[in-house]
Amino acid sequence: MLAFILRRLMQAVFVVVAMVVLVFFGTYVIGDPVWMMVPGDATIEQVGEVRRTFGFDQPVYVQFLHFLGDVVRGEFGRSYVHGTSAIALILARMPATMELAFAALILAVVIGLPLGLFAGLKPEHPAARAIMAGSILGFSLPTFWVGLMLIMLFSVMLGWLPATGRGPVVSIFGLETSMLSLDGWRHLLLPALNLALLKISLVIRLTRSGTREAALQDYVKFARAKGLSQSRIVGVHILKNILIPIVTVLGLEFGSLVAFSVVTESIFAWPGMGKLLLEAIQRLDRPLIVAYVMVVVLLFVTINLIVDILYSALDPRVRLSESEA
Amino acid sequence: MAGPVLAVDNLATHFFTRDGVVKSVDGVSFEVKPGEVLGLVGESGSGKSVTGFSILGLIDPPGRIVGGSIQLNGEELVGRSESEMRKVRGKSLAMIFQDPMMTLNPVLRIDTQMIEAVLAHDAVSEKAARARAAEALGMVGIPAPEERLFAYPHQFSGGMRQRVAIAIALLHRPSLIIADEPTTALDVTIQSQILAEVQRICAESGTALVWITHDLAVVAGLADRVAVMYAGRIVEQGGVDDVLDRPCHPYTQGLIGSVPGAHPAGARLHAIPGSTPSLKHLPQGCAFAPRCTRADAACAVAPPITMNQGRAYRCFHPAAQAGASA
Numbered sequence: 001m002l003a004f005i006l007r008r009l010m011q012a013v014f015v016v017v018a019m020v021v022l023v024f025f026g027t028y029v030i031g032d033p034v035w036m037m038v039p040g041d042a043t044i045e046q047v048g049e050v051r052r053t054f055g056f057d058q059p060v061y062v063q064f065l066h067f068l069g070d071v072v073r074g075e076f077g078r079s080y081v082h083g084t085s086a087i088a089l090i091l092a093r094m095p096a097t098m099e100l101a102f103a104a105l106i107l108a109v110v111i112g113l114p115l116g117l118f119a120g121l122k123p124e125h126p127a128a129r130a131i132m133a134g135s136i137l138g139f140s141l142p143t144f145w146v147g148l149m150l151i152m153l154f155s156v157m158l159g160w161l162p163a164t165g166r167g168p169v170v171s172i173f174g175l176e177t178s179m180l181s182l183d184g185w186r187h188l189l190l191p192a193l194n195l196a197l198l199k200i201s202l203v204i205r206l207t208r209s210g211t212r213e214a215a216l217q218d219y220v221k222f223a224r225a226k227g228l229s230q231s232r233i234v235g236v237h238i239l240k241n242i243l244i245p246i247v248t249v250l251g252l253e254f255g256s257l258v259a260f261s262v263v264t265e266s267i268f269a270w271p272g273m274g275k276l277l278l279e280a281i282q283r284l285d286r287p288l289i290v291a292y293v294m295v296v297v298l299l300f301v302t303i304n305l306i307v308d309i310l311y312s313a314l315d316p317r318v319r320l321s322e323s324e325a
Numbered sequence: 326m327a328g329p330v331l332a333v334d335n336l337a338t339h340f341f342t343r344d345g346v347v348k349s350v351d352g353v354s355f356e357v358k359p360g361e362v363l364g365l366v367g368e369s370g371s372g373k374s375v376t377g378f379s380i381l382g383l384i385d386p387p388g389r390i391v392g393g394s395i396q397l398n399g400e401e402l403v404g405r406s407e408s409e410m411r412k413v414r415g416k417s418l419a420m421i422f423q424d425p426m427m428t429l430n431p432v433l434r435i436d437t438q439m440i441e442a443v444l445a446h447d448a449v450s451e452k453a454a455r456a457r458a459a460e461a462l463g464m465v466g467i468p469a470p471e472e473r474l475f476a477y478p479h480q481f482s483g484g485m486r487q488r489v490a491i492a493i494a495l496l497h498r499p500s501l502i503i504a505d506e507p508t509t510a511l512d513v514t515i516q517s518q519i520l521a522e523v524q525r526i527c528a529e530s531g532t533a534l535v536w537i538t539h540d541l542a543v544v545a546g547l548a549d550r551v552a553v554m555y556a557g558r559i560v561e562q563g564g565v566d567d568v569l570d571r572p573c574h575p576y577t578q579g580l581i582g583s584v585p586g587a588h589p590a591g592a593r594l595h596a597i598p599g600s601t602p603s604l605k606h607l608p609q610g611c612a613f614a615p616r617c618t619r620a621d622a623a624c625a626v627a628p629p630i631t632m633n634q635g636r637a638y639r640c641f642h643p644a645a646q647a648g649a650s651a
Binding site: 219221222223224225228229230232236314315 | 407411424427428432433442479493
């Protein structure tokens with residue numbers, strides 16, 4: 001197990017290095033950030049001054065080496081726009097994004113799993129067909145449009161939930177969360193639902209196909225022959241088998257929930273990392289962009305590792321083959 | 326004398342598929358006495374497995390029991406609700422399946438799968454249930470049962486898994502076990518070990534056994550009586566020696582004739598001409614008539630069951646006279 005984790009961490013280092021190179025040259029190509037920093041009526045001398053201050057006058061490989069040196073020391077520089085540490089800016093916004101992604105993940109499981117189980121156990125039932133049709137909509141409707149429609153319906157027409165922003169934040173055990181108050185939940189529900197929509201559909205389809213497959217297996221028939229109740233057969237025998245692919249996919253999808261919360265955050269004015277990233281890209285704030293990408297890459301790598309470990313906890317066969325290897 | 330453990334009377338199980346009704350079991354009747362071993366023999370698709378699943382009430386749509394009666398210890402099973410059936414399954418009526426690699430849930434430990442089976446019918450503590458599980462494992466010849474309880478199915482060989490499945494079937498000391506080709510997927514040495522084990526346990530506990538198989542050699546060694554199925558019907562039944570030595574029905578005769586061992590080496594094997602009919606389009610009369618060398622005009626009508634000195638067969642032209650001494 002330890003060798004496995006070490007091997008995974010080595011792979012992660014390569015991914016991080018590749019990302020650093022890509023993002024640095026990517027943002028270098030996009031444009032010259034100096035023009036975003038100086039006032040419109042600045043003189044050539046003033047522009048040159050700014051350029052020297054930030055080191056933009058040096059050749060690109062020298063800039064890259066400087067940048068690399070910073071990264072190795074765990075620094076991504078100061079944001080050009082905010083003037084403070086880029087990584088600190090990102091980390092300050094991270095709890096909001098994580099909270100949103102986490103809430104979306106919970107919604108995906110809480111809504112998707114029961115619907116998928118039902119659709120898998122009674123595939124001919126009209127409600128099951130309706131669920132499947134709904135999941136196709138969930139897949140194909142664009143997130144930003146659904147977000148707008150949610151605001152239209154629940155905030156504008158019905159007036160039940162606030163359209164934008166985050167509720168009051170409380171800090172417990174060093175974690176900032178708005179999930180502890182009713183008002184916090186009222187603010188969280190719409191963006192979380194919007195972000196979760198695609199994942200709900202995914203969980204429904206995964207659960208349904210897994211259930212239909214498992215229900216035909218001999219071990220389910222044998223469980224029935226033992227005289228077990230239907231709830232025990234579905235809740236233990238079938239569910240534990242179909243959870244394996246669902247946990248894998250959801251784990252991987254959690255990373256994408258964080259990364260793609262950009263759209264949802266901008267629609268609902270959710271003060272998370274995604275919104276910060278959009279602003280940074282518009283202003284060519286390279287340290288901020290790089291810091292964001294690094295955080296997301298590390299997040300993905302960590303999540304993948306956790307998924308692998310969870311997977312072996314769920315499927316005993318994985319554990320055995322790992323110890324034999 | 327006690328009544329039969331199992332009395333199946335005129336059982337009919339049909340599958341209502343898109344292209345027609347498949348009469349997998351059509352008018353099957355047999356009885357099993359306490360402690361008796363009945364061999365249910367037939368080719369693939371003759372309806373022997375469906376008969377087994379019908380008795381447990383495990384026929385899934387589009388299939389359904391359309392008629393007849395199944396009595397277990399004098400109590401009617403046909404028409405019971407799912408929850409009433411559940412009280413019988415695994416308690417007084419157990420089943421062992423064909424493929425031991427598939428019958429145990431791969432992601433649950435053996436103890437989970439055995440303890441839940443105990444708790445499904447008896448309100449005992451988990452500790453007591455575990456003790457019973459270990460005892461059952463020991464009974465089927467699994468060494469160090471307390472430790473093996475913590476293993477997962479994939480840590481057992483096929484033969485060992487089948488022993489676990491048998492142990493699960495034995496947990497509640499059922500009066501009847503239905504075994505659906507439980508040794509077919511095992512290699513021959515394991516097969517004979519399992520057979521000996523099952524025979525011993527059933528004899529000790531007085532459990533009756535319906536052993537579904539296509540292997541006549543297994544039936545000869547294990548069963549007290551044998552019922553031969555063809556196209557959803559029992560065409561012949563009787564004591565195992567009687568039927569195997571002096572088959573009445575031409576199909577039974579053909580089946581015994583096609584066992585390779587009975588011929589001198591190098592000689593051509595006998596085979597029954599033709600193939601099994603589609604259960605969707607059964608001939609009007611005797612289903613075996615198109616393949617039968619003795620068939621004539623009389624066979625256009627379905628032959629009734631002829632009872633003769635403990636033998637029963639459905640044929641107008643029996644090959645041997647039952648009871649005639651050899």
